Amino acid sequence: MTDPAFDEVVHAPQRLRIMALLVAVAGQVEFGAVRDVLDVADSVLSKHLKVLHDAGYIELRKPTGQGRVRTWVQLTAAGREAYTAHVAALREIVGRTPDAV
Amino acid sequence: MENEAEEQLALIAETRARLADRLVTPWWYHLSLGALMGVLVLAIGLGIGNGWFAVVVAVVVFGEGVLVGAYRRTMGVWTATWDGFPRGTVWVAFGVALVLFGASAAVRLWTALVWPVWVIAAVTAVAFVVLGRWTDAVWRRRLRADA
Numbered sequence: 674m675t676d677p678a679f680d681e682v683v684h685a686p687q688r689l690r691i692m693a694l695l696v697a698v699a700g701q702v703e704f705g706a707v708r709d710v711l712d713v714a715d716s717v718l719s720k721h722l723k724v725l726h727d728a729g730y731i732e733l734r735k736p737t738g739q740g741r742v743r744t745w746v747q748l749t750a751a752g753r754e755a756y757t758a759h760v761a762a763l764r765e766i767v768g769r770t771p772d773a774v
Numbered sequence: 775m776e777n778e779a780e781e782q783l784a785l786i787a788e789t790r791a792r793l794a795d796r797l798v799t800p801w802w803y804h805l806s807l808g809a810l811m812g813v814l815v816l817a818i819g820l821g822i823g824n825g826w827f828a829v830v831v832a833v834v835v836f837g838e839g840v841l842v843g844a845y846r847r848t849m850g851v852w853t854a855t856w857d858g859f860p861r862g863t864v865w866v867a868f869g870v871a872l873v874l875f876g877a878s879a880a881v882r883l884w885t886a887l888v889w890p891v892w893v894i895a896a897v898t899a900v901a902f903v904v905l906g907r908w909t910d911a912v913w914r915r916r917l918r919a920d921a
Binding site: 684686689690693694697698699700701702703704705706707709710711743760762763764766767 | 776779780782783785786788789790792793796846847849850851852853859917
């Protein structure tokens with residue numbers, strides 16, 4: 674089980690939502706799908722994705738040769754660990770069992 | 775601090791619920807998958823030992839690849855691992871497929887009948903539509919419940 678650890682990168686609401694989405698899918702999500710679920714502007718999403726990417730929490734892929742180039746977002750192992758620890762910390766604060774979400 | 779943590783957990787729940795709302799598979803996906811599986815049953819039941827059997831199986835495999843690609847482009851989501859996916863329903867689908875494929879092969883190997891193969895193919899197509907929708911429903915329910 675992951676030890677609870679508050680993570681400043683994950684803590685920002687939009688980044689927390691991005692991470693929650695990626696953990697829920699446990700796979701790849703296209704930029705447009707992330708934007709639609711979060712209901713944010715492209716520029717806002719790009720900014721938060723860059724922060725998560727720089728932290729090593731997500732991978733960004735742009736497969737070519739399939740028509741329009743789309744950006745696919747995927748969680749890294751470090752990202753999953755950070756998110757799980759952060760959620761455990763949140764649950765600890767509110768007094769719930771710190772199991773992973 | 776406690777209020778903020780509650781708000782963050784609520785944000786996670788809201789995001790998962792919004793994802794669940796979005797994960798409605800297009801009507802054509804399960805229908806096409808069912809049709810492909812039905813064709814595979816026909817190939818097994820009518821074609822084992824024939825020269826065209828391998829060709830049909832290759833076409834079905836290619837068709838599945840095209841279908842998966844279309845799903846990814848349309849939905850913008852692809853589950854690369856089974857971590858978040860309802861594995862139980864997928865295992866049930868595998869089991870049902872094995873039984874139906876086996877039944878089709880048995881008809882081919884031990885009888886000279888053709889009509890049962892068509893019946894099994896039709897059952898397979900319908901089963902995959904039903905199982906696909908069931909899998910979707912379980913996944914959406916789990917996304918909301920685990921929040």
